[in-house]
Amino acid sequence: MKRVIVACGSGVATSQTVASKVKRILSEKKISAEVEAVDIKSLDHLIKNCDVYVAITKPKKAYGIPTLNGIAFLTGLGMDAEVEKLIAALK
Amino acid sequence: MNYSNLFQKDLIILNAEYQDQNDLFNSTFKSLQSKRLVNASYGAALTERESLYPTGLANEKIQFAIPHTDVTYVNRPFVQVVRLKKPVRFAHMGMSDQQVNAEIVFVLGIKDPKGQVGLLSEIMSCFNDQSFIDHVRTINDSQQMEAYLKDKFGR
DSSP states (O other): OOEEEEEESSSSSHHHHHHHHHHHHHHHTTOOOEEEEEEHHHHHHHGGGOSEEEESSOOSSOOSSOEEEHHHHHHOTTHHHHHHHHHHHHO | OOOGGGOOGGGEEEEEOOSSHHHHHHHHHHHHHHTTSBOTTHHHHHHHHHHHSOOEEEOSSOEEEOOBOOGGGBSSOEEEEEEEEEEEEEEETTEEEEEEEEEEEEEEEOSOTTTTHHHHHHHHHHTTOHHHHHHHHHOOOHHHHHHHHHHHTOO
16 A cells, blocks of 8 residues: 655644545545654654655655645645645555 | 634733744743643743744735644643734744744644644634634634634534
């Protein structure tokens, strides 16, 4: 199963919220994937087995996997474009 | 999920005026600490978290901010609501080169990230709702504001 990782500063609020939104979108689109919310400190360690990175803080380096703008999932601004990228990355 | 208990009238500050974000955070920290909602390290943690990972947000309708920090600094969950007379500058979440002039600040006291996962999405959908924004901008009595927010977040 493909894996999506969502990371924010503390893993407390934003990443959890964005992860649950991503999960909802994927289930509506009938795409199965694991979605995990983590804090940014664990990202380097946990991203290794992931296929898509949803970034809420500005990415400090490239991880070699598709990286999406997590703020779009939070505010809804520009979300459609990010959803398309998400679907393309999980196909 | 019902989040209405997180909103209390003594945690609602209307028409507040602060010099800057630091001033706002100091005042918020003092008030939260006096109610024993946060521990003694909360103020420094909030400031540090905000400088590393800013929480200003904007959509077509409003600019606002949702400062928060790690669960270890929070004794009991809460949302402190601050409506500013003069907007306070925050950096935009994830885009620290962009500024937000926040007119409303929801300080989130999150104690149980999994249990409160719906709270932020509720807040986000409220800030996309023009009727919510109009109410939050215009209600001038903290008791009425408490009732309005409890109703909005209690469904």
